[in-house]
Amino acid sequence: MSQWGVDGAAVLAHILAMTKPTDDIFTGSFTQQEPIPEAGIEAALRVMRSGRLHRYNVIGDEPGEVALLEQEFAAAMGVRYCLAVASGGYALACALRAIGVQPGDKVLTNAFTLAPVPGAIASVGAVPVFVGVTEQLTIDLADLEAKIEQAKVLMLSHMRGHLADMDRLMQICTDAGVQVIEDCAHTMGARWRGRLSGTDGLIGCYSTQTYKHMNSGEGGLLVSNDAAVMARAIMLSGSYMLYDRHLAGPDPAEFSDIRYTTPNVSGRMDHLRAAILRPQLAHLDAQCARWNARYRAVEQGLAGTPGVQLIARPPEESFVGSSIQFLLLDWPPARVQEALARCARRGVELKWFGSAQPTGFTSRYDSWRYAPSAPMPASDRILAGIIDMRLPLTFSIADCEKIARIIRAEVGAVFQAC
């Protein structure tokens, strides 16, 4: 008994228990993004006070927020042309139309991607040809080579930010005369051997939807160095005859013929969204670094967890870790479900690409029943093991470390029990 008349060891144990990091439950939200920067809020208020929200509603020589965003994004990506549109999915479909994909044409694309990608292909009446996924979660280049003769276009999805060997991929496509459209919804700001994602293919497409790397609620961007392609994209997006107001568009002469023959498939961006995006673009690289610090914290915390296969990132790839994936390869589905349920009980939301029914945003090639597909056993094995987790910037590094400890404990426990 101590001077306080209580058991000193018990008090000490109690104090230790209280000061021990409480790893029981994580309470952060996996879908909570950061607020819009104050500069964006102020710019948005200015647009609203002006009443001029439509991109072509400008006065005098006012360029307008949308044209300025396009100019700044083109400069940031080091490309000649940029077009801002209503969504990432719209950008993808617009890209297909701009290169003349016709109903019935086949378009190669990833078996591991999200629904807007095959959806964009289907929206122009074309037919997806799915290409498999590797354990690095990139498009399987051997499978691409095997199927390359089947189509003239590859819609390449850099799904969850994993970049394939872009040198080899571009070589395969160039040799076969296949045009590449890049879906950079998860790679805005990423690079392959220093080249910004979206600049290898004929067209790069980005999303500025809330869960991507810049947030305007909805929105999309297309980039290209090809004047004819970009002129058609601008007409398609609904420029009417106002294409000369684009600061990041081709010379007006480029439109002289196509202006009569290109349909208006209305899908413009407005000044309000562009106003919100411009200050975010200025901080893109800094934000990417913050994402990567979070990614590395989770990755480090998970390293060596029994039963968990982390995704090795090649040295050529500068990725943006806005989400993290790992594989529970060859786990029985019931065990995967158990591990996910145990993590969920402790507040850690993991998504599984292997579930029999598509749920939430998780989806895979055989979920899209409008598109024909033959079974792909090697890819199915990988898809069945992919676990996916968002890393919003509202998480601190300590949050990420805690999340990793929870996953490590719960997934490890289920694995050891198997």
Ligand SMILES: *Cc1c(COP(=O)(O)O)cnc(C)c1O
């Ligand atoms: C979000 C997303 C898109 C589409 O973007 P939206 O702006 O939501 O239309 C396309 N591809 C992938 C992989 C995505 O995650």
